[in-house]
Amino acid sequence: MNIHALRWRLVDSPGSWGAKRREARSRWLVETFPELPEMSVVDLGGRVGFWRRLPVRPKHVHVVNLEAPPAELPDWVEVSHGDACALPEAIAARRYDLAFSNSVIEHVGGHERRLRFAESVHALAPAHWVQTPYRYFPIEPHWVAPGMQFLPVAARREVARTWPLAYTPGRTRAEALSRVLWIELLDKTQMRAYFPDSVLRAEKAMGLTKSLIAYKLR
Secondary structure, three states: OOHHHHHHHHHHOOOOHHHHHHHHHHHHHHHHOOOHHHOEEEEEOOOHHHHHHOOOOOOEEEEEEOOOOOOOOOOOEEEEEOEOOEOOHHHHOOOOOEEEEEOOHHHOOHHHHHHHHHHHHHHHOOEEEEEEEEOOOOEEOOOOEEOHHHOOHHHHHHHHHHOOOOOOOOOOHHHHHHHHHOOOOEOHHHHHHHOOOOEEEEEEEOOEEEEEEEEEOO
């Protein structure tokens, strides 16, 4: 088995360990918000595919991210181009039942932008669900590399460039460094600071906290 097939089996395939963790998280979302089928949701930084895979779907989903929208969308989804840390006024003025984000806040670029991101979450809806990988889980989730997040930047750059379980090994040093600098995993203290009125839930794997979910009910 080559290394890409190994990553597929461990993390990315529909029956992988990673997929099972994502399915469990989706069930938690539905259990936490049983009224989800009647809710309007703004998804900051997400993708339509997540909502297609849920066992139930919200009444309406508005995905806001920096990517081009899919060619075809179901009638219950809209997609807008926008920065979640500096929302266009047309989006910032709207209100939803639930603000949702999955593995985004660690990518937005530093404390100041994380504050702006959290402000968007709080302003857009009375309820929220914000998930992020936990800094002190021993395996860095983006590269599936043990302890990578604790290394100096130059060492992380080399792991990002050459580690075989990365999505795209063989990057140039400049490309690898750029990606490393745009990922900053968070801990519990940071999440409590950004979401002080939320419940902070720990997603466990092997008895250890793998990710954090800050959620607030209406």
